[in-house]
Amino acid sequence: MARTIHHALVLNLHQPPGNLNYLWDNEEWEAKEILWALDRIPRMLWNYEDIARVHLTLSGSLLETIASPNFQEKVYGTVKLGDLLWHYQNEKIINILGMGYYHPVLALIPKADREAHLSRWLEIAGHLFHRNNFQGFWPSEMGFCMELIPLIKKMGYQFVMVDSRHIIPKGNLTWQEIRYQPHIAKYGGEEIIVIVRDREVSNAQESGMSFDWFNHELQERTKWCDFEPLVMTATDGDNGGWFRNTDNKGNFWNAFYLPFLEEVKSGHTPIRPCFIHEYIEEHGVGKEVRVAPGAWNTGWHHGSGFVQWTGSKAQVDAIERIQKVSDRYHAIASQISKEMPDRTEDAYWRLLRAQTSCNLFWGEAWLDRCHNDLDDCESILEDLESMTIWS
Numbered sequence: 001m002a003r004t005i006h007h008a009l010v011l012n013l014h015q016p017p018g019n020l021n022y023l024w025d026n027e028e029w030e031a032k033e034i035l036w037a038l039d040r041i042p043r044m045l046w047n048y049e050d051i052a053r054v055h056l057t058l059s060g061s062l063l064e065t066i067a068s069p070n071f072q073e074k075v076y077g078t079v080k081l082g083d084l085l086w087h088y089q090n091e092k093i094i095n096i097l098g099m100g101y102y103h104p105v106l107a108l109i110p111k112a113d114r115e116a117h118l119s120r121w122l123e124i125a126g127h128l129f130h131r132n133n134f135q136g137f138w139p140s141e142m143g144f145c146m147e148l149i150p151l152i153k154k155m156g157y158q159f160v161m162v163d164s165r166h167i168i169p170k171g172n173l174t175w176q177e178i179r180y181q182p183h184i185a186k187y188g189g190e191e192i193i194v195i196v197r198d199r200e201v202s203n204a205q206e207s208g209m210s211f212d213w214f215n216h217e218l219q220e221r222t223k224w225c226d227f228e229p230l231v232m233t234a235t236d237g238d239n240g241g242w243f244r245n246t247d248n249k250g251n252f253w254n255a256f257y258l259p260f261l262e263e264v265k266s267g268h269t270p271i272r273p274c275f276i277h278e279y280i281e282e283h284g285v286g287k288e289v290r291v292a293p294g295a296w297n298t299g300w301h302h303g304s305g306f307v308q309w310t311g312s313k314a315q316v317d318a319i320e321r322i323q324k325v326s327d328r329y330h331a332i333a334s335q336i337s338k339e340m341p342d343r344t345e346d347a348y349w350r351l352l353r354a355q356t357s358c359n360l361f362w363g364e365a366w367l368d369r370c371h372n373d374l375d376d377c378e379s380i381l382e383d384l385e386s387m388t389i390w391s
Contacts, residue, residue, distance in 0.1 A: 005218050006230045006274040006283075008195070009257075010161065011237025012138065013038060014059040014103050016358040016369075021065065024074060033244040035079040037237065038066070042087035042094065044253040048261045049092045053273035056094055056237070057138040060101030060121045061356070067128055089129050095275050098122065098134040098157060104355040105143035105309055107293060108319055110326040114148070116352060118155045135159065135277040141357050142197065142234070142296035143306060149187040159193035159276060161234060165297070165304065167196055168290040180222055180229035181286035182279070193285050195276055197234045199297060205252075206235040208242045211259045215269050230279050231271075234296070309360040318360060318370050325351055325374050325381075332384055340384060347380040 015034065023031035045052040065071055072081045088094055100106055100117035101124070109117075126132045137157040139148065144162050152160055164179050178196065185194045201217060222229040237243055237252075245251040263269045294304045310316055329351055333344045354373035359366045 002219060002223075002270040003225070004228050005222050005271045006228060006279050007218070007271050008055060008230060008232040008274055008276045008279070009053065010055040010057070010097070010138070010197075010232060010234035011041070012057045012234065013062055013238050014057075014140070014236075015062045015065065015238070016356055017061040017064075017102065017353055020062075021071060021074075024071075031075075032078055033246070034238050035075060035081075036246060037244045039079045039084055040251075040253055041237065042084070042090060044258060045090075045093040048258075048265075049090075051264050051273060052093045052261055053275050054094055055097050055136065055276065056088065057097045057099050058088075058125070059099060059103040059140070060117075060124050061103060061353075063124050063128055067124075085128055095136070095277070096125065096129055096134055097136040097138040097161075098125070098155070099138045100140055102353050102356045103140040103358070104352075105141050105295065105306060105357045105360075106139055106148055107143050107145040108306055108309055108360075109355045110323050112330050113326055113352060113355065114151055115155075116348070117355075118151065120352075122155065136161070136195070141308075141361075143294070143357070144291055145293040146185060146187040146291055149185060149192050150190040153190045153192050157192070159195050159280065161197060161232070162194045162291050163197050163294065163296045164199045166292040166294040167194075168292055170288045170290060173287060173289075174224070176222060176225045176229065177227075177286060178289075180225060180231055181227065182230065182276075182284075183286045183289040185289055185291055193280060194289065194291060195230070195232050197232050197296065201231065202233045202235055203297070205233045206240065206242065208252075209256060211256055211263060214256070214260065215263070215271060218271055228283055230274070230276070230283070232276070309357065312364060314364045314367055315360050318367050321374055322351075322355060322370070325354075325377055328381055329377065332381055336384060336387075340387075343380060343384055347377045347384070350374075350377040350380070 020031055020034065045054065066081045067085065075081065099121055101120040102117060104117055106114050135158045137152050137160045139160065142161060142163050159182065167178050169178055179198055182193050182195055184191050218231055243252050248254040264272060295306055295308065310319065329347055336344065350373045354370045359370035
């Protein structure tokens with residue numbers, strides 16, 4: 001048998017604020033597909049607790065929805081969401097990764113608001129999953145830049161996910177070393193471990209692949225490694241027909257992952273599912289690298305330069321307005337937040353929600369959601385400015 005190939009599976013789970021409620025009321029079948037996709041994850045793994053390993057990222061807006069008693073009651077009979085949250089706590093098969101609450105592209109939002117997204121996610125996730133230690137950090141849309149390192153470290157994370165396209169080696173690294181080893185990245189006196197996503201294999205994971213192809217491809221891509229490689233693949237886990245398909249012959253779990261686990265169990269493959277933190281503990285990290293600013297790829301863009309979110313003047317204008325409203329909020333809140341905590345909080349969560357990546361992702365289609373929240377935030381700020389306590 002060839003050298004062990006370690007596979008870290010990452011699935012990103014996110015629904016924009018209010019989206020599941022809207023779909024349930026207006027597109028019920030789509031809502032059910034999403035809920036079943038979420039519910040399918042632990043159910044597919046229960047019989048493989050000894051070998052199955054899956055990393056999940058769940059946005060704060062998704063956690064907020066599925067933890068809502070009103071929404072849980074609404075969808076009862078389709079999925080028991082309280083049970084689902086309990087099953088996600090099974091640390092034998094699931095490792096939860098941290099992220100920003102409203103799924104923002106952190107590199108594009110005001111610096112003053114970044115920590116709030118991270119701390120608010122830790123608050124809701126710590127409550128729902130009954131822990132305060134999350135080893136890994138998932139930057140939404142894999143949108144990363146080096147200046148985020150001190151903040152991510154401050155929040156207690158050991159490693160962060162980045163896309164293979166953006167790795168810049170410092171010194172001589174082979175193609176295999178770049179992609180299949182953890183590395184160190186440093187900025188502002190802090191350093192963090194970066195875990196590299198294999199973009200090409202992740203593309204296959206997103207669109208549909210067989211175990212035979214996966215097994216052959218990973219062995220070919222890692223055959224020149226003189227170390228035990230870590231292959232990390234990351235995609236959405238609740239979007240697209242491959243993950244939502246209710247046909248057992250046509251979804252990720254039944255058509256690929258369960259056959260994969262059976263081959264692992266039988267010893268017919270050198271690939272082994274792993275948790276990233278366990279790989280690091282056993283095999284350590286590689287050399288220092290830099291990471292160029294960028295995100296993961298989408299169906300129409302390679303992810304460099306965040307063009308998916310900044311490609312039009314209207315998108316850029318929205319980002320600039322977010323910055324201006326943020327500046328205004330912080331100037332006011334610094335003066336009266338102690339005297340008017342509820343009202344300043346009413347303004348702030350609207351500002352943070354306006355920064356949801358989806359608002360900027362679909363060209364100009366969802367920009368109104370961003371501007372509506374900014375309008376509401378500014379309306380509250382105007383009220384606060386007019387109060388005697390502010391004057």
